[in-house]
Amino acid sequence: MNARPRPQSEALFDAAQALIPGGVNSPVRAWKAVGGTPVHVARGYGPLVIDVDGYEYIDLVMSYGPLMLGHAPASVTEAIIEAAERGTTYGAPTGGEVQLARKIVELVPCVEKVRLVNSGTEATMSALRLARAHTGRDALIKFDGNYHGHGDSFLVKAGSGALTLGEPDSPGVPKALAELTLVADYNDLASVEALFDQNPDRIAAVFVEPVAGNMGTVPPVAGFLEGLRELCTRHGAVLVFDEVMTGFRVARGGYMERCGVMPDLVTLGKVIGGGLPIGAYGGRAELMNQVAPAGKMYQAGTLSGNPLAVAAGVAMLNELSEPGVYEGLEATGARLERGLLAAAAKHGVPMVVGRVGSMLCPYLAASEVTTFGDVMASDRARWVPFFHGMLERGVLLPPSPFEAWFLSTAHDDATIDQVIEAADGALAAI
Numbered sequence: 001m002n003a004r005p006r007p008q009s010e011a012l013f014d015a016a017q018a019l020i021p022g023g024v025n026s027p028v029r030a031w032k033a034v035g036g037t038p039v040h041v042a043r044g045y046g047p048l049v050i051d052v053d054g055y056e057y058i059d060l061v062m063s064y065g066p067l068m069l070g071h072a073p074a075s076v077t078e079a080i081i082e083a084a085e086r087g088t089t090y091g092a093p094t095g096g097e098v099q100l101a102r103k104i105v106e107l108v109p110c111v112e113k114v115r116l117v118n119s120g121t122e123a124t125m126s127a128l129r130l131a132r133a134h135t136g137r138d139a140l141i142k143f144d145g146n147y148h149g150h151g152d153s154f155l156v157k158a159g160s161g162a163l164t165l166g167e168p169d170s171p172g173v174p175k176a177l178a179e180l181t182l183v184a185d186y187n188d189l190a191s192v193e194a195l196f197d198q199n200p201d202r203i204a205a206v207f208v209e210p211v212a213g214n215m216g217t218v219p220p221v222a223g224f225l226e227g228l229r230e231l232c233t234r235h236g237a238v239l240v241f242d243e244v245m246t247g248f249r250v251a252r253g254g255y256m257e258r259c260g261v262m263p264d265l266v267t268l269g270k271v272i273g274g275g276l277p278i279g280a281y282g283g284r285a286e287l288m289n290q291v292a293p294a295g296k297m298y299q300a301g302t303l304s305g306n307p308l309a310v311a312a313g314v315a316m317l318n319e320l321s322e323p324g325v326y327e328g329l330e331a332t333g334a335r336l337e338r339g340l341l342a343a344a345a346k347h348g349v350p351m352v353v354g355r356v357g358s359m360l361c362p363y364l365a366a367s368e369v370t371t372f373g374d375v376m377a378s379d380r381a382r383w384v385p386f387f388h389g390m391l392e393r394g395v396l397l398p399p400s401p402f403e404a405w406f407l408s409t410a411h412d413d414a415t416i417d418q419v420i421e422a423a424d425g426a427l428a429a430i
């Protein structure tokens, strides 16, 4: 099958590369993992995006998670327009931010107080500072393959050999800071226990994506989150669930609602902004009261609690509070999972699907994927022609085998069946 010509996208990408590093404002958008010219989007509605060359695609990127209702849902769009007509930012408190904070406190079980910021990255950086302030300790534990935004303390990989000190995963991250980040294996409680034992009274926090969503979609194995809770309590460390992706995605109250394990702090983002830039961190009042001006831990933001973002967020969360929304998303996810597995089996392509509700990732692998090692061992080379085969058949996937696919309430059964039909063709061809 010949790639369809996309001259407008190509011209824009050429221009962008002269103006913006790599031509994009976030690396994954450059399609380095799949090759070719990224689709430049002109508009989106419902489950679809239209590119600048006029092609229509079923979108499974969904802006990497925020768009639970599809593109341009009327309720959110109207809320943004109404808010904009009253002014876009004041640098003063507003009723809208109180409304959004109340929703979050009501719906997310571990949250008694919440602070709004402008991105998930800001949320995790701030939660880390709070954990350090609270414990008086400097080190943290994170997991290989989990992503917590681009803050210095999180762009760290495991050190080599017996050393448990982390190493910078990007130039520009100070070695001295990276050494404070200890890296454990996701879904391997023993690796966390060992780090606690080797570093008594040094660990301020454990950061975890309760469902790992930045290495595809890898749910926690039985006992893993419970074990982290127990270790943090025993060692006086703060347990932080990074639910920037899973918050209001896998359940209204995030994954903690589904698993019943309560972290001390949670970070949120993506869905709570209804598609506008936002982030949040929250938890028990005793912890959150240490944030300025209630307490001494400094954190601030000129555009934090932005009126447009909170209006979009409140409209989004109102829609998600309607009965049956998450049951519908679960059914949609299950339908796609079944269809993908059936198509793969038909064409003799080994596939396992990691899925929690409306986030999922098909791995080209023969056996269950529970660790970052399993993810890396999946057939990434064969995934590339699969991506392009889907694109040619009108389905836009995230341009990397490590990114989750996201569904929305706008993806109806007929849309899902079109995706499955495209997968049938794409899998037959690889």
Ligand SMILES: *Cc1c(COP(=O)(O)O)cnc(C)c1O
Pocket: 118, 119, 120, 121, 122, 124, 147, 148, 149, 150, 209, 213, 214, 242, 243, 244, 245, 269, 270, 278, 279
């Ligand atoms: C997206 C994401 C972030 C970063 O959020 P940004 O808004 O991109 O800064 C942090 N943690 C997780 C789990 C995410 O999925």
